[in-house]
Amino acid sequence: MTRARFENRVVYITGAGSGIGRATAKLFASEGAKVFAVDVNDAGNAETIAQIRSAGGTADGGHCDVASKAAVQDSVAAAVSRFGGLNILVNVAGVVRALRFEEVAEEEWRRVLSINLDGAFHTTKAALEHLLKPPVGNIVNVASISGLRGQAYNTTYCASKAALINMTRVIALEFISRGLRANCVCPGGVITPLTLQFQAREDFESSVMAYYMPPVPGLMGQPDDVAHIITFLASDEARMINGVALPADFGTTA
Ligand SMILES: NC(=O)c1ccc[n+]([C@@H]2O[C@H](COP(=O)([O-])OP(=O)(O)OC[C@H]3O[C@@H](n4cnc5c(N)ncnc54)[C@H](O)[C@@H]3O)[C@@H](O)[C@H]2O)c1
Known part of the structure; x- marks a missing residue:
């Protein structure tokens, strides 16, 4: 039986054109949400929207570079105008590139x-007034276990995800009395195009890379695994959960 946890809910999701974002957009739609999908990957995003519609779901969206405050403001306004509100914000867009610290240019x-x-900061600022309207909504940010601990050759990503986790905690605390929740999911390795961008190189020390490997070598998640966790956190079933950075990593950080 199909559950409809998100009937009459509008979900704005970034990074929807690939991997975890696409899986999550499709799962929300399959449970009744109206999904506004955005990405800089226009072909991938259009494919996500097409897949949702062909499965009988409701989706729209378009190009949005989350690094641009103006683009995010226009895009969130377009979502609200298209679907009449915005109840759930899911920040999935993200990039990674493995480099030695000395190679990281400003x-x-x-x-x-x-x-x-900045992407999650811009979307949250733009979405906040809508999320706070009844039924008060929530935010799910996709961080990473790289935000919970250091990872060699991953300076920018680790710094960005750690900051995203703590920004989320602050939002969670600051809006408690108004009913808005904010949480992070922190995946370990998931099989997506992004994973290919973080590959070991011959000049990387394998001992410090190995430190970050899952307890069972090669244990990797699928985008759907993370999508189920995101939809749970966004659902009313998780109404007691606020301000967490939930690892989804087969115990890697345990
Ligand atoms: N794959 C993993 O192992 C893994 C592990 C932990 C966390 N994550 C996080 O999950 C999220 C999704 O990653 P994924 O693995 O699905 O990767 P992915 O590359 O398949 O998807 C990322 C999407 O973000 C989009 N994007 C990039 N820059 C953007 C921008 N400026 N504006 C809008 N969209 C932009 C890309 O076009 C792409 O469609 C990321 O935040 C990533 O850091 C992934």
């Missing part, structure tokens, strides 16, 4: 932070 530092951290 431009690369700014690029990754502007997407992984």
Whole structure:
């Protein structure tokens, strides 16, 4: 039996054109949500929307670079105008690039932070007034176990995800009395195109890379695994959960 936990709910989701974002957008739609999907990958995003519609769900959306405050403001306004409100914000868009610390140029530092951290800041600022309208909604941010501990050769990503986790905790605390929840899911390795961007190189020390491996070598998640956790956190079933950074990592960080 199909559950309809998100009937009459509007979900705005970034990074919807691939991987975890696409799986999550589809899962929300399959449970009755109206999904507004955005990405810089226009073809991938259009494919996500098409897949939702062909399965009988409701979706719209378009291009949005989350690093741009103006683009995010326009996009959130378009979502509200299209579906009449906004109840759940899911920040999935993210990038990673494995580099030695010495190789990280300031431009690369700014690029990754502007997407992984500023992106969620911009969407939250733009969505907040809508999320706070009854029925008061919630935010799920996709961080990473790289935000819970250090990871060699991953300076920008680790910094961005750690900051995203703590920004989420602050939002969770600050809006408690108004009923708005904010949580993070922190995946370990998931099989998506992004994973290919973080590959070991010959000049990386394998001992410090190994430190970050799951307890059973090769244990990787699928996008759907994370999508189920995101939809749970966004659902009323999780109404007691606020401000968590929930690892989804087969115990890697245990
Ligand atoms: N795959 C993993 O192992 C893993 C582990 C932990 C956390 N995560 C996080 O999960 C999220 C999704 O990653 P994924 O694995 O599905 O990767 P993915 O590359 O399949 O999807 C990421 C999406 O974000 C989009 N994106 C990139 N820059 C953007 C921008 N400026 N504006 C809007 N969209 C943008 C990309 O176009 C892409 O569609 C990311 O935040 C990532 O950090 C992934």
